[in-house]
Amino acid sequence: MNRTRAIVIAGALLAAMLAGVLLRSGQDPVPVVTVPQGVPPLPDVVAAAGDGPILAWSARSEGRFEPCGCVAGMYGGLVRRATLLARVPQDRLLSLELGGWSPGAEDHQRLRGPAYLAGLRAAGIDAVALGKPEAALGAEALAGHLAAAASAGIAVVCANLEGVAVRAWVPVEAGGRTWAVTSVVPDRAPAGPGLRLRDPAAALRPVLAAGLPVLVMADMDEAGLRALAAAVPSLDLVVGGDVQGPTTEPEPVGRVRVLHVANHGKSIGWWPVGGDRLRFELIADTIPDHPGVRAVERTHQGTLARTALAIDRPAADAGWVGSQTCMGCHQGAHATWAASRHAHAHEALVRKGMDADPDCLRCHVTGLGQGGHRRLSGPGPLAAVTCESCHGPGRDHIAAPGPGTMVPVSPATCVGCHDAENSPRFDYTTYWPRIAH
Numbered sequence: 001m002n003r004t005r006a007i008v009i010a011g012a013l014l015a016a017m018l019a020g021v022l023l024r025s026g027q028d029p030v031p032v033v034t035v036p037q038g039v040p041p042l043p044d045v046v047a048a049a050g051d052g053p054i055l056a057w058s059a060r061s062e063g064r065f066e067p068c069g070c071v072a073g074m075y076g077g078l079v080r081r082a083t084l085l086a087r088v089p090q091d092r093l094l095s096l097e098l099g100g101w102s103p104g105a106e107d108h109q110r111l112r113g114p115a116y117l118a119g120l121r122a123a124g125i126d127a128v129a130l131g132k133p134e135a136a137l138g139a140e141a142l143a144g145h146l147a148a149a150a151s152a153g154i155a156v157v158c159a160n161l162e163g164v165a166v167r168a169w170v171p172v173e174a175g176g177r178t179w180a181v182t183s184v185v186p187d188r189a190p191a192g193p194g195l196r197l198r199d200p201a202a203a204l205r206p207v208l209a210a211g212l213p214v215l216v217m218a219d220m221d222e223a224g225l226r227a228l229a230a231a232v233p234s235l236d237l238v239v240g241g242d243v244q245g246p247t248t249e250p251e252p253v254g255r256v257r258v259l260h261v262a263n264h265g266k267s268i269g270w271w272p273v274g275g276d277r278l279r280f281e282l283i284a285d286t287i288p289d290h291p292g293v294r295a296v297e298r299t300h301q302g303t304l305a306r307t308a309l310a311i312d313r314p315a316a317d318a319g320w321v322g323s324q325t326c327m328g329c330h331q332g333a334h335a336t337w338a339a340s341r342h343a344h345a346h347e348a349l350v351r352k353g354m355d356a357d358p359d360c361l362r363c364h365v366t367g368l369g370q371g372g373h374r375r376l377s378g379p380g381p382l383a384a385v386t387c388e389s390c391h392g393p394g395r396d397h398i399a400a401p402g403p404g405t406m407v408p409v410s411p412a413t414c415v416g417c418h419d420a421e422n423s424p425r426f427d428y429t430t431y432w433p434r435i436a437h
């Protein structure tokens with residue numbers, strides 16, 4: 001954690017406490033200062049810990065700065081995680097990013113990888129692991145990410161990956177103790193072109209030779225984490241991973257302690273080192289942004305808005321005409337649509353400053369990458385969930401108006417966008433009546 005950021009947030013917390021005091025004691029209930037809402041208190045076991053090191057980690061974040069916000073109540077995201085981490089003084093915090101942070105291999109996702117690593121630096125993360133998704137990227141893409149990490153000044157470590165130059169481990173000091181921090185990827189995981197995975201236990205031997213207690217981050221399931229701890233009994237800590245669910249206490253395997261929390265970067269695992277309880281804390285969408293990480297995220301969206309991507313290449317025009325063209329013959333349907341949120345789906349992205357991000361646009365506009373909405377040319381007639389998002393391209397129908405020329409629509413059409421993640425409350429019988437035409 002950058003010290004100024006920590007001070008800014010500590011100041012905001014103090015202001016929030018003062019405002020609370022004013023509210024409770026004063027005659028005038030109007031708060032004088034604007035304070036960020038919703039920075040929760042530290043989890044009990046952390047608040048109760050003495051001066052020793054505090055371990056904090058998240059796993060499988062998929063490089064998300066924040067969840068999409070399609071519905072309220074979504075968890076996760078680095079912009080809010082960083083705010084939660086900043087509650088602990090940096091000199092006591094040992095903060096880790098486990099494997100699974102790579103957003104993916106498409107070109108816009110490969111741009112987000114380096115941005116996310118810079119965000120981890122702004123969040124004060126001490127060390128970053130490689131996991132199965134990173135090994136799958138292959139040597140070329142991964143080398144690009146590692147170069148970006150080096151220039152951002154964030155330590156990425158892995159002991160058992162060959163084919164790119166990556167440090168096996170780094171020393172990390174917290175609360176008066178120092179660990180050799182490293183990571184391993186399961187050797188049976190698919191490795192992308194140019195990469196090879198060695199046996200984790202063998203690869204950890206040189207790290208142990210450094211003579212420090214060794215903390216291994218491992219992108220493995222529960223059984224894999226335990227097996228690793230059993231195979232290398234002189235490790236200190238094994239932190240995972242790619243698991244089904246969180247644990248509430250560190251699991252002893254011989255002298256090794258095994259710890260893990262659930263996936264998707266939705267929570268932080270907290271452990272006052274040596275304590276008998278650990279906590280996982282969900283990262284709620286009511287937590288204020290960390291200004292430093294938000295600045296990195298904004299820069300990334302600016303990059304997306306300036307960079308031509310594969311999806312911008314001219315594609316054969318599938319025959320999009322825009323909702324305006326339908327209005328003359330289908331006035332009732334058009335009026336219903338124009339009054340619905342579908343007609344404003346692109347504006348929702350503009351409000352969030354994310355209207356250049358293909359990961360958002362694909363459900364919020366019409367015909368992205370199929371000769372429809374053009375990402376870099378500003379909003380046009382296809383910058384919405386239009387008639388044609390559901391009924392298909394209209395050109396042939398306009399040429400010969402009548403039945404049988406539009407794509408048939410069914411509830412399955414809706415679920416392409418209203419999926420479990422982005423619209424968890426979707427139910428055709430309650431949603432359709434709101435847009436019935």
Ligand code: HEC
Pocket residue numbers: 067068069070071341348349352354357359360361362363364416417418419422423424425426
């Ligand atoms: C898989 C399709 C899909 C993707 C991808 C997607 N959205 Fe959405 N989004 C939806 C749907 C569907 C809704 C409406 C959900 C509901 O009300 O049930 C929605 C709603 C929203 C809303 C609420 C709008 C309002 O008026 O309240 C915002 C904001 C939003 N999305 C932003 C984003 C952002 C930012 C991204 C990219 C990070 C994104 N969406 C990616 C499908 C998607």
Ligand code: HEC
Pocket residue numbers: 321322323325326327328329330387388391393394395397398401402403404405406
């Ligand atoms: C020039 C007039 C005209 C225009 C413009 C027009 N339609 Fe139609 N549309 C019709 C007629 C006529 C029918 C047949 C009506 C019927 O069967 O009751 C029809 C039927 C449909 C149907 C039902 C299809 C079926 O197979 O039963 C859909 C869906 C539809 N139109 C969508 C659209 C959309 C979307 C647009 C804009 C892209 C559009 N129409 C533009 C005249 C038009």
Ligand code: HEC
Pocket residue numbers: 341342344345346347348362363364365385389390410411413414415416417418428431432434435
């Ligand atoms: C191309 C993607 C897409 C398809 C297909 C789609 N939607 Fe949507 N829908 C969205 C998005 C995006 C939003 C949120 C728009 C906003 O608020 O900015 C949304 C919002 C809605 C809303 C408003 C939710 C609310 O809280 O009022 C309703 C209702 C809805 N959709 C119903 C449907 C139904 C029914 C279907 C299928 C017949 C469907 N949608 C198909 C993307 C889609």
Ligand code: HEC
Pocket residue numbers: 323326327330333334335337338342385386387388389390391409410435437
């Ligand atoms: C979110 C998806 C969605 C959007 C957007 C949408 N429709 Fe529809 N439309 C449907 C569904 C679903 C049906 C019902 C199909 C059925 O009953 O089999 C339908 C039915 C229709 C029909 C046939 C009605 C009938 O009586 O058979 C027409 C015409 C039509 N839509 C035109 C339009 C036009 C024009 C627009 C844009 C102004 C539009 N739709 C936007 C999903 C959509």
